[in-house]
Amino acid sequence: MRAIGAxxxxxxxxxxxxxxxxxxxxxxxxxxxxxxxxxxxxxIIYQHEARGADAAIADAxxxxxxxxxxxxxxxxxxxxxxxxxx
Numbered sequence: 001m002r003a004i005g006a007x008x009x010x011x012x013x014x015x016x017x018x019x020x021x022x023x024x025x026x027x028x029x030x031x032x033x034x035x036x037x038x039x040x041x042x043x044i045i046y047q048h049e050a051r052g053a054d055a056a057i058a059d060a061x062x063x064x065x066x067x068x069x070x071x072x073x074x075x076x077x078x079x080x081x082x083x084x085x086x
Contacts, residue, residue: 018031018034018035018046019046021034021035021046022043022046022047025056028040028043028044028047031043031046031047
């Protein structure tokens with residue numbers, strides 16, 4: 001790669017792929033397997049970089065709560081209870 005002036009290109013491509021994988025929400029062990037790492041350290045670093053996952057999780061929780069609150073306004077009095085199997 002040095003001959004074509006692309007030193008570090010493979011590292012950059014691998015880094016980008018790992019960052020995207022971490023951002024997809026995969027678990028630590030799956031990310032480690034994809035990266036071919038035995039240590040959790042590198043995978044945790046990539047997961048930390050994928051902070052946007054926190055917003056997606058919070059949005060999903062909000063949507064679930066709102067959905068549950070909209071159910072059963074005329075049921076047995078447990079309306080708005082998260083996890084209610086009415």
